[in-house]
Amino acid sequence: MRSGNLFRAAVAFVAVAALAWYYFRDPAVAPAPRCLLQAITGYDCPGCGTQRALHALLHARVGEAWAFNPAVFFAVPLAALYLLADRLPRRMQRVLYAPAFILAVAAAILAWWIGRNL
Amino acid sequence: MKIWIHTGGVQNGPYSKEQIAAMHLPPATPVWYEGLPQWIPACQAPELADIFGAAEPGENPGETTTVRASEPAAAAVCGVETAEALPPRPSTFLAWSIILTLCCCTPFSLAAVVTGALTTQRYNRGDYEGAQRMSGITEWLVIISITLGIVGLPVSMIAMM
Numbered sequence: 001m002r003s004g005n006l007f008r009a010a011v012a013f014v015a016v017a018a019l020a021w022y023y024f025r026d027p028a029v030a031p032a033p034r035c036l037l038q039a040i041t042g043y044d045c046p047g048c049g050t051q052r053a054l055h056a057l058l059h060a061r062v063g064e065a066w067a068f069n070p071a072v073f074f075a076v077p078l079a080a081l082y083l084l085a086d087r088l089p090r091r092m093q094r095v096l097y098a099p100a101f102i103l104a105v106a107a108a109i110l111a112w113w114i115g116r117n118l
Numbered sequence: 119m120k121i122w123i124h125t126g127g128v129q130n131g132p133y134s135k136e137q138i139a140a141m142h143l144p145p146a147t148p149v150w151y152e153g154l155p156q157w158i159p160a161c162q163a164p165e166l167a168d169i170f171g172a173a174e175p176g177e178n179p180g181e182t183t184t185v186r187a188s189e190p191a192a193a194a195v196c197g198v199e200t201a202e203a204l205p206p207r208p209s210t211f212l213a214w215s216i217i218l219t220l221c222c223c224t225p226f227s228l229a230a231v232v233t234g235a236l237t238t239q240r241y242n243r244g245d246y247e248g249a250q251r252m253s254g255i256t257e258w259l260v261i262i263s264i265t266l267g268i269v270g271l272p273v274s275m276i277a278m279m
Contacts, residue, residue, distance in 0.1 A: 036270035037224060046228075047220040075220050082213040099242065102212065102235035109219050109228055 023058040027051035046071055046113045071112055078105070119165065124148035124157060125243050139169045144244030207241045208253030210234035211260050218263045226266065230259035 025032070037045045049069030056065035057072070066073065081088070085096050095101055121138055122131035125147060133141075138149075138160075145161035154163070161170040212234045218227035233256040240248035 033271045036273060050220045071220065075216050079213040079216040097238045099235045099239035102231060102238060106228060106231040
């Protein structure tokens with residue numbers, strides 16, 4: 001129980017630190033971690049553009065963020081839903097944990113990965 | 119005899135009675151064969167009584183419970199053995215794997231989403247051991263994904279210079 005709280009505190013700390021980092025530094029101009037997969041293959045991965053999108057979002061430039069990586073707008077709320085899943089109503093849990101729904105999420109990620117490289 | 123079954127949210131079949139016996143299905147698996155008015159739990163199907171053992175022929179023949187596919191609660195209809203509290207669903211790590219597809223950009227996190235789906239699929243089917251195994255695989259995929267992300271960070275920074 002206590003280690004669970006410690007873990008939560010650590011995650012919260014990293015999240016706040018990351019948000020502060022991306023608020024002050026524009027990953028498009030400042031040195032920022034680059035995608036390894038993209039460096040090797042030359043293709044964009046489903047996550048490419050997330051850092052720039054985050055920076056734009058933190059400065060309330062929603063349209064710009066969408067242009068960098070629209071997946072952020074779906075992935076973050078969805079991940080939040082899964083984090084809180086135990087406290088959500090039964091009916092929502094049943095959708096979230098339906099194998100077909102999760103496979104659809106995987107298919108969407110794959111489609112976005114292929115689609116953005118065409 | 120041709121028997122259809124509902125597993126993992128999809129209809130499968132037709133199978134012969136011998137095949138059904140070899141599958142070792144959970145007793146609450148929805149089944150249908152010609153002559154049944156609707157899908158019923160395997161343990162209540164008269165023709166499968168010798169496989170699943172639970173059904174008593176002659177006792178309330180018309181009164182079977184309708185089961186809807188992919189309804190885990192249906193497990194409660196098949197006597198004490200399955201009516202006991204279901205084991206909790208093993209973690210799917212979906213919050214992790216979805217966020218990781220955004221930031222560690224490795225195919226491993228996508229694979230973790232798929233194994234997460236397989237975890238719930240096994241679990242809904244009543245295959246708790248399989249679900250546990252899939253959950254373990256998912257956990258490793260998440261760990262590999264995070265590790266590659268952390269290792270890749272300095273490597274990619276150097277590559278940029």
